[in-house]
Amino acid sequence: MAKQAGTSGAGTTEALPPAPWQRTPQRAARRRRDPITQEAIVETALRILDSEGLEGLSMRRVAEELDTGAASLYWHIGSKDGLLDLLFDHVIGEQQIPDPDPPRWQEQLKEVARLQRATILRHRDIVAVSLGRIPMGPNALRYSERVLAILRAGGVPDDLAVSGYLLLIAVVNGFTLDETADEQPGGDAGGPSKDAARDYIASLPQAQFPNLIAVAGEFSAVDRDERFELLLDLFVGGLARRVATDEYRSRGRSK
Amino acid sequence: MAKQAGTSGAGTTEALPPAPWQRTPQRAARRRRDPITQEAIVETALRILDSEGLEGLSMRRVAEELDTGAASLYWHIGSKDGLLDLLFDHVIGEQQIPDPDPPRWQEQLKEVARLQRATILRHRDIVAVSLGRIPMGPNALRYSERVLAILRAGGVPDDLAVSGYLLLIAVVNGFTLDETADEQPGGDAGGPSKDAARDYIASLPQAQFPNLIAVAGEFSAVDRDERFELLLDLFVGGLARRVATDEYRSRGRSK
């Protein structure tokens, strides 16, 4: 709580070399280096998001990590909301979408979905950041381009390609949103909530909740990876069948 | 910005009857009545959520609407987070799930999804509230019970019923989450972002974004209701086919 000299202080110690007996706090080597680029701000923000969650991500916290005051950030980014825009696009850029391999478009689409899920699980609170944001940054555009390439190369007609693309990312978002709600606490070992929920359901009045009680065991029986694959099967399978149906219909009509 | 006398004031006007020439601000009649029940707090919070969004929903704002200070709320609710729990469950309670009609289970499941979407669109920011929350309140349990009843009465085996139920609400959440991102501004007439996005995409370098540009028109062509119905078809259709497959497989194995 007390101010540590030379850590977040006023800069009066700048000219002094570090006294050799002071235990240097690990990253002290950076010390007033790299002149606060926009990129450095985004990377710092992402690190804080991962380690402390969206709650812990404040301008003051980012600034502290960069050895400055919060006000200094506003020359590089317009606002916290603007920073979150950059953060969102940065994370989208982490996904490496493969080149189209037409006969494998269904499997490739599933790969895209698995990649999205993995990215969200790696940066759990990013889905909260994405909430009110339309993905329109440079990385988001490249991402869209490459996913659409897979669908169109696979022979999916344009209207279904767009709807399928938009629905897929929305659906994966929904799944992981639900999934990340389960274990909020940062370093909590084991999950009390999953089994606790099952026990709680089992203790409910039988007369009022016959169905819920009957299936209580199933809530924790299927694991999440399996459930995710089921979702992909339902969705991508349905999309493929739709493509086939439309092809059949338009062939029948034109010939 | 200036304080209006007698509207959010300190309560010194309590004994005075309302002067007949003052235009009474519609609900001024309440005036220091009902002794701040938990329910009143929740309802006030929901009204603020709807009119001003989650951003505008602060303890102080809720208290103001109830003619008190923020501190007074803490005797009735544990914390703001606790209030959001109550708010979430309250909104879930708005959904009226029909009694099972076994042969119509697929259509009924779609109805459940449409109801969920309508509820979210009626309280747009509720999806942000639901973010880290596991639906375990009394209304959520009743809701789960009734949806599961529809699935099981329809002959869906327990494991698929649970997965199907969980996936459906997640998927609808994802869809509406995406949908509500488009027009954030409160009373904005017309949507600039939809067409603006299309125009922006059209202005991109052809060489880098051939697919995105080719389908630019499709982004705004299909309307949201239609896209939502497509999602329901893909999902519920897929689930039904899965049920049939499993039935066939288990019959084949046992006989």
Next chain:
DNA sequence: ACCTGAACACCGTTCAAGT
């Protein structure tokens, strides 16, 4: 061109004190 300290108008929450 880039950074800073101090201030403004907010937050959620606590706590001693009132009735």
Next chain:
DNA sequence: ACCTGAACACCGTTCAAGT
């Protein structure tokens, strides 16, 4: 049992001022 004012430790953002 219920409510209150004042305070605490935070926010995002602005702005005059420094180099």
